[in-house]
Amino acid sequence: MTLSAAQEERILQLNALDEIRKSTLQQTESVQNHGMRWHDLYIRDKSFKPGDWALLYDSKYKDNLGKLQTRWLGPYEIVETFSNGAVRLSTIDPNKFKFLVNDHWLCLYHKALRKDDFLRPFSTA
Structure with a gap:
């Protein structure tokens, strides 16, 4: 064929x-x-430990981004972390209100330095 x-x-x-x-x-x-x-x-992996401070993303400003509008709330103190990504936060005021959030909504907050702590490495004494 x-x-x-x-x-x-x-x-x-x-x-x-x-x-x-x-x-x-x-x-x-x-x-x-x-x-x-x-x-x-x-x-970058986010690793939070109890005692750290964190800022919480405020999603209500997701669509309406003002020029001077902040999208972060806090700082909050991290009380406990869970293996599933949940983090228990506490407010830093005397009432200590605690609540749970997902760690995707958080970023690590670095405490501000006092003037003495900043100048200590530069002192000659």
Whole structure:
């Protein structure tokens, strides 16, 4: 049995189409791997410990960003951390109101230095 020229051309086109599909899949996988490596390179792990201070993201300003509007509330004291990413916060006022939030809504707050603490390394005494 011999194939006509049109049938042979059609088989060649189908084989070429399959090769194009395979190369496209390889290129897509390569681009996704590159994106994952970039993401893993620049992501920072947040680790909170009891006694640290944190700022809480206020999502009500997510859509309406004013020029001088702050999006962070706090600072709050971290009382307890859980393995599932939940963090128990406490207000720093005398009432000590406690509540739970997800750690994705937090960023670490560094306490402000007093003037004496700042100048101590520079003193010659």
